[in-house]
Amino acid sequence: MVTDMKDVQDFKLKPMKCEFNFLSKSDGSAILSQGDTVSLVSVNGPLDIKMTSQRIDKSTLEVLFSNKNGKPSVENRYKENIVKQTCEAAILGSLYPRTGINVTIQELEDYGGFLACTLNCTCLALLNSGVSMRNVFAAVSCAVDNQGNVILDPTHAQLQTSTATMTFVFDSRDKSLITCFTDGCFSQDAYREALERSRSASDLVFAFYRDIIRKYCNVIG
Amino acid sequence: MRDTCLSNCEKNFIQKIVSQGHRLDGRNFNETRKLDISFGSEYGCCIVSLGETKILSEVTCEVAQPKQIRPNEGIIFINVELNPMAAPQFEANRQTDLTVYLVRLLEKCYKDSKCIDLESLCIVVEEKVWSLRINIKVLNHDGNLTECASIATLASIAHFRRPDFTRDGDRVIIHTLTEKDPIPTVLYHYPVCTTFALYSNDILLTDPNFLEESVCTSNTEEGINTAGGLLVLGMNQYREVCLLDLTGAAIYTSNIVHKALLSAADKCKKYVEIIKNAVAKDDNLRQKREKINFSDIITTEHMLALSRKDLNIQLKHYDVTELDEKDEEMFSDEDDIKPEPSKYDVVATVPNTAELKSKEGKSEWIEVSSDSGED
Amino acid sequence: MSEVYKLIHPVKHFNDYISIKTRLDGRNFDEHRNIKLNVNSIKTADASAVVKCGNTTVVCGIKLELAVPKAEEPDLGFLITNVELPALCSSKYRPGPPSDYAQVINNIVSEIIKNSKCIDLKDLCIVPDKLAWVVYCDMVCIDHDGSLVDACIIALIASFKTLLLPSVNYDTETEEIKVETNERINLKIHGLPVATSFAVYEHFQSQIILLTDPTNYEEEMCGGNGSNLIISYNKGLLCGIQKLGGGSLSTENNEEAIRLAEQHTIAVEKVINACLEGKGTNK
Numbered sequence: 001m002v003t004d005m006k007d008v009q010d011f012k013l014k015p016m017k018c019e020f021n022f023l024s025k026s027d028g029s030a031i032l033s034q035g036d037t038v039s040l041v042s043v044n045g046p047l048d049i050k051m052t053s054q055r056i057d058k059s060t061l062e063v064l065f066s067n068k069n070g071k072p073s074v075e076n077r078y079k080e081n082i083v084k085q086t087c088e089a090a091i092l093g094s095l096y097p098r099t100g101i102n103v104t105i106q107e108l109e110d111y112g113g114f115l116a117c118t119l120n121c122t123c124l125a126l127l128n129s130g131v132s133m134r135n136v137f138a139a140v141s142c143a144v145d146n147q148g149n150v151i152l153d154p155t156h157a158q159l160q161t162s163t164a165t166m167t168f169v170f171d172s173r174d175k176s177l178i179t180c181f182t183d184g185c186f187s188q189d190a191y192r193e194a195l196e197r198s199r200s201a202s203d204l205v206f207a208f209y210r211d212i213i214r215k216y217c218n219v220i221g
Numbered sequence: 222m223r224d225t226c227l228s229n230c231e232k233n234f235i236q237k238i239v240s241q242g243h244r245l246d247g248r249n250f251n252e253t254r255k256l257d258i259s260f261g262s263e264y265g266c267c268i269v270s271l272g273e274t275k276i277l278s279e280v281t282c283e284v285a286q287p288k289q290i291r292p293n294e295g296i297i298f299i300n301v302e303l304n305p306m307a308a309p310q311f312e313a314n315r316q317t318d319l320t321v322y323l324v325r326l327l328e329k330c331y332k333d334s335k336c337i338d339l340e341s342l343c344i345v346v347e348e349k350v351w352s353l354r355i356n357i358k359v360l361n362h363d364g365n366l367t368e369c370a371s372i373a374t375l376a377s378i379a380h381f382r383r384p385d386f387t388r389d390g391d392r393v394i395i396h397t398l399t400e401k402d403p404i405p406t407v408l409y410h411y412p413v414c415t416t417f418a419l420y421s422n423d424i425l426l427t428d429p430n431f432l433e434e435s436v437c438t439s440n441t442e443e444g445i446n447t448a449g450g451l452l453v454l455g456m457n458q459y460r461e462v463c464l465l466d467l468t469g470a471a472i473y474t475s476n477i478v479h480k481a482l483l484s485a486a487d488k489c490k491k492y493v494e495i496i497k498n499a500v501a502k503d504d505n506l507r508q509k510r511e512k513i514n515f516s517d518i519i520t521t522e523h524m525l526a527l528s529r530k531d532l533n534i535q536l537k538h539y540d541v542t543e544l545d546e547k548d549e550e551m552f553s554d555e556d557d558i559k560p561e562p563s564k565y566d567v568v569a570t571v572p573n574t575a576e577l578k579s580k581e582g583k584s585e586w587i588e589v590s591s592d593s594g595e596d
Numbered sequence: 597m598s599e600v601y602k603l604i605h606p607v608k609h610f611n612d613y614i615s616i617k618t619r620l621d622g623r624n625f626d627e628h629r630n631i632k633l634n635v636n637s638i639k640t641a642d643a644s645a646v647v648k649c650g651n652t653t654v655v656c657g658i659k660l661e662l663a664v665p666k667a668e669e670p671d672l673g674f675l676i677t678n679v680e681l682p683a684l685c686s687s688k689y690r691p692g693p694p695s696d697y698a699q700v701i702n703n704i705v706s707e708i709i710k711n712s713k714c715i716d717l718k719d720l721c722i723v724p725d726k727l728a729w730v731v732y733c734d735m736v737c738i739d740h741d742g743s744l745v746d747a748c749i750i751a752l753i754a755s756f757k758t759l760l761l762p763s764v765n766y767d768t769e770t771e772e773i774k775v776e777t778n779e780r781i782n783l784k785i786h787g788l789p790v791a792t793s794f795a796v797y798e799h800f801q802s803q804i805i806l807l808t809d810p811t812n813y814e815e816e817m818c819g820g821n822g823s824n825l826i827i828s829y830n831k832g833l834l835c836g837i838q839k840l841g842g843g844s845l846s847t848e849n850n851e852e853a854i855r856l857a858e859q860h861t862i863a864v865e866k867v868i869n870a871c872l873e874g875k876g877t878n879k
Contacts, residue, residue, distance in 0.1 A: 010533060010534075011533070011534045012532065012533055012534075013532040013534070014532075015528070015529060015530050015532070016527075016528070016529050016532065017516055017519045017521065017526075017527075017528040017529075018519065018526060018527055018528070019519045019520060019521075019523055019525060019526035020525035020526065021525050022519075023275065023306065023360060023361040024273040024361055024363060025273075025307065025308040025309070025361050025362055025363060026306065026308075026309070026361075027309070031518070031519055033514075033515075033516030033519060036262070036512075036514050036516065038514065038515045038516045038519075040306075040360065042305070042306040044305055044309040047309055062313070064304055064305065064306075064313045064314075066302070066304065066358065068266065068279055068356075069279060069281050069354070069356060070279070070300060070302055070356040070358060072314075074699045074702055074703050075703060077696050077699040077700055077703065078699070078700050078703035078704070080696070081696070081700045081821060081840065082840060084821075085820050085821060085840040085841035086840075086841075088819070088820070088841060089819075089841060089842075089844070102305045102309065104304055104305045104306035104313075106277065106306060106358065106360065108261065108268075108277075108515040109261060109262055109514055109515050109516070111262075164711075166837070171844050174844075174846070176844030176845055176846050177839060177844055177845040177846075177850065178839075178844050179839055179840055179841075180837055180838065180839035181837070181838050181839070181840075182711075182834070182836050182837045182838070183707070183711060183836075184711050184835075185711060185712065185713065185830070185833045185834070185835045186833065186834055187833055187834065188834060188854060191834055191837065191854075192850075195847075195850065196847075200534065201534055203534070204532040204534055208527070208529055208532070211527055211529075212526075212527040215524065215525075215527055216524055216525050565863055567863075567866045567867055567870045568870075569870045569871065569873065569874035572874060573634050573635050573636055573637065573871070573874065574632065574633065574634040574635075574871060574874065575632075575633050575867050575868070575870040575871030575874055576630065576631065576632045576633070576867070577630055577631040577632075577863060577864075577866070577867045578630050579627065579630060
């Protein structure tokens with residue numbers, strides 16, 4: 001892999017820390033910290049839901065997002081929509097018709113890249129709950145600073161001076177783009193660069209998933 | 222969704238072992254589960270876990286207008302949320318009897334007991350006061366929510382600091398945390414609630430878990446009352462009673478309440494000490510500018526946990542010019558096609574109106590029937 | 597025959613169309629629907645526009661009000677957008693409080709306007725800490741047939757372009773406000789943000805098809821809630837890319853989408869400008 005050193009640049013993702021089954025009452029739960037950003041996700045399902053929201057061909061996914069101060073806002077609906085559409089693509093919903101899968105997200109600390117952390121945490125909670133999935137997904141966030149440089153997985157301080165942030169979610173099979181959302185103005189080149197960098201960096205997140213699953217699978221035997 | 226049902230086997234078994242002097246998790250009757258308080262990076266934010274019961278509490282403040290009958294007092298608002306994260310039977314965004322009950326108990330314990338100095342929350346009489354909002358969120362419901370929520374509320378109030386302000390004539394300047402040190406809330410006394418599960422009117426279980434709680438408030442198979450109930454006692458560190466609440470069966474011996482009061486007084490005192498110590502320790506760490514964050518509650522030595530230090534990746538230097546060349550090639554291909562006139566016409570028809578139309582003969586209707594699909 | 601086929605085998609029916617490189621309404625994959633734009637049709641609003649993209653119809657009305665700026669941001673005015681999806685626009689919606697989808701669309705529209713920086717909120721301030729304009733932008737969908745965000749943005753920007761702010765005299769001593777409705781100035785608009793929606797269809801597991809300006813039916817067939825990919829441009833810069841649900845994009849698909857969005861943006865800009873110029877000649 002080592003090529004000419006001039007062509008290679010070092011990048012870092014913030015340290016990741018995760019614990020499964022943080023909550024005893026949920027079917028699956030995970031708490032994940034990426035740097036100073038912390039998110040807690042619980043998954044319940046497949047379970048019985050009211051008739052009106054049942055679907056005959058697949059399970060209904062319900063996502064609830066609560067921020068720290070507990071006040072509802074339009075932004076929360078948007079975040080719920082992002083998580084919902086991302087998970088819907090990953091979960092094999094047709095295996096559980098007429099049921100519901102509940103994903104509940106609690107914001108604990110937001111120091112940048114919160115939605116990326118939440119999406120990764122959601123994926124881990126889904127893995128923990130044992131819901132059948134088509135593929136796993138990894139989210140990576142990027143920022144563009146005022147000089148137009150792309151910063152991978154920005155810190156809180158870096159975000160203060162950045163002009164745009166982008167978050168990408170990739171699937172584990174062919175690393176294609178499942179979800180993407182941006183904030184701020186940026187050029188096409190910056191977008192392409194951020195996308196390609198994030199795509200390569202998503203490897204690290206997938207490796208983290210594999211390591212943690214391997215670790216606890218050894219215990220279960 | 223309907224409530225989780227309690228099976229007769231579970232019910233009978235719990236009642237039987239309790240009458241023989243045992244508890245399902247091996248505790249003594251007056252033993253509490255492990256209490257853990259951890260603070261977040263912001264003031265007034267904490268997660269309290271009592272065994273498996275976990276509650277997140279946050280205090281926030283904003284400037285509001287005071288109530289007309291109390292023009293010089295701040296406002297306290299308590300909110301409790303129970304969503305599917307706590308347990309699958311709860312519905313999102315819906316008030317249940319349980320949340321109303323919890324809010325009422327906490328209001329009795331912290332508002333009606335006058336433990337918070339409301340006058341110190343006043344900025345300008347009749348105009349501006351601080352309004353504190355205490356938001357309790359149940360993360361995991363494994364019984365004894367009252368006790369856990371009450372510890373969380375007290376810990377977050379004790380930990381909370383509101384921004385300082387200065388008055389400049391008519392104007393009030395509110396300083397950010399970096400400009401001026403924030404001020405802690407004044408507490409006259411520290412009340413805490415404790416819960417006892419009452420079995421057949423003579424056994425008291427300290428800190429009941431979810432199963433013990435549901436068994437003691439349930440009826441027998443024949444629908445006969447089991448003389449069980451939940452007794453909530455709120456006391457401060459001076460052994461003064463602030464709150465007493467009983468759900469379930471009536472108590473017909475006063476001895477049992479006495480017994481409970483004595484036990485609660487010791488327990489509450491112990492809790493207040495733990496809370497005070499935790500807040501002081503956290504304050505010490507903050508003075509030393511140590512980073513405190515909720516990520517600390519993630520245990521790492523666990524078999525279900527994993528921690529990775531900075532993840533390094535070496536990526537190829539991304540050269541925009543290199544890609545541009547490729548793009549240009551792409552675009553040059555496009556250019557060959559592009560010169561043919563745009564497919565659309567822009568027409569400004571009637572005043573104030575413009576239309577974008579596809580040129581005629583551009584699109585055609587095609588009908589696909591099942592026959593063609595079969596090909 | 598075709599209608600029956602569509603009802604019984606909706607997926608196969610749709611696939612058949614895609615296989616012969618056509619869409620249900622006869623368009624090519626990269627073709628968008630006709631756009632009809634009319635401005636200043638509502639006399640009671642301070643500015644208004646009606647836009648029709650195919651069947652999707654959105655009415656936008658702007659109302660101005662005066663208010664005291666927030667204490668934390670004394671030199672900024674307010675811009676409040678609201679997207680309404682009443683029950684009449686589609687059988688999918690019920691009367692009552694705004695649906696989740698309406699809130700999502702509203703958030704996307706307000707984020708695009710905010711990120712494109714086409715309106716400087718400082719321009720809406722009259723006297724710092726004392727008086728500022730509140731611009732209420734209400735977008736009501738009359739008929740919902742897909743690509744709602746595109747239509748909302750066109751209606752909103754066309755309304756902005758025709759918005760005239762009355763001049764206000766504020767007496768700092770007496771705090772008296774005098775509004776001169778006859779003297780009006782244009783609100784400064786920086787650029788012309790345009791959004792382009794795509795539906796991303798996964799054809800036989802491997803091939804990804806981008807459908808420009810999808811109809812409601814196409815959006816539903818591609819899965820997800822609403823359009824899958826929304827790319828917004830302002831002054832040659834990207835001011836928002838949202839990709840939600842639908843098939844997954846490879847690098848090539850991405851490039852194609854960006855290219856198509858660029859072309860669409862140019863066309864839409866032409867329409868808005870033609871509409872506004874038409875108004876000028878009329879006077």
